[in-house]
Amino acid sequence: MLGENATIEVREGEGLNIEAVDAALKANVDGLSGTPSVTQYPSGNSNLTYAIDYPDRRLVLRRPPFGPLPKAGHNMFREYRIMRDLKPAFDQVPQTVFYTDDESIIGKEFYVMDRVDGPLIHKTIPPEWNWNADDTAQLGENFIDALAKLHTLDWKALGLEDFGRPEGYVERQILGWNKRWDKAWTDGITRFDDVQKWLEDNMPAESGNVSVLHGDYRVDNAILKAEDPRQIAALLDWEICAIGDPLMDLGNTLSYWIEASDPAPMHMMIRQPSAAPGMPSRREFAQRYGEKTGYDVSDIHYHFVYGIWRLAVIIQQIHARYVRGQTQDERFAVMDKSVEALGALARYKIDSGTL
Known part of the structure; x- marks a missing residue:
């Protein structure tokens, strides 16, 4: 059906040594038999994801991208561990089955999880679902509620006390993303010094709440x-x-x-059906989230601008890898346009003071 989480043939230059993977899995995962096939999930601009299909079990493998990597980036164990440790209290994660840091197998660390069957959708709701606005609204509400549930878990009780440093998190993020921007900036890209300065000058105090953060929470990252x-x-x-x-x-x-009423440049960046009839607005999203968590969202405009800027930096980091010859993936060649659009959007939202 449309919306199925389909795979493609493995892209050139991103192949797996499936024989080595098969041997490692059979040595560590009970019940595997037969010869696996391997295909690749086409989405994602960073870590690479593959379908490893055995005759009676379907698995998913995640590995870092090829080429030079930042020192602290693409940590496969963090992904593996967060899902493993969340699973007892938060069932909306896949079941992890194997992790290894033995780079002799495929050249990098990797982990494997069970495949979760179900549709994955991107910009639009599949028309053959024949949804009305109430159906779409229900998806939007469930999506908000899952985030609220994640953000109110007892992360210490789940054994995640050593997973991060919550103290000073806001300042560390603002200064850190500004620093990453400076390192990733390439000729021809606007500097956006004013956006960086606004974020530093208007930094709010810590909210006092601490939780597990997903970091990339979108409908198209959900089965x-x-x-x-x-x-x-x-x-x-x-x-x-x-x-x-x-x-x-x-x-x-x-x-x-992205909302239906947003200007055209914002719709160019849409990645999920957030503009579909029935979906909540950003303001309604924040309001429901606040009701579900009990957190004060009155100053969420600042965090919204931060989110726009962080996204601009992430995309520039990917674009810079192409510019510097660290990848040949042509998808990354034109990402400078998205970076410019997001920087301009951050400026606009700073001036308007609105979501």
């Missing part, structure tokens, strides 16, 4: 339930998860949440 796609089956792509101020994570999420 929906096959029997009822209005519900969230599993959240994917925990690459930049953390422990910190949940309002920073909410700001990131709102930066992706």
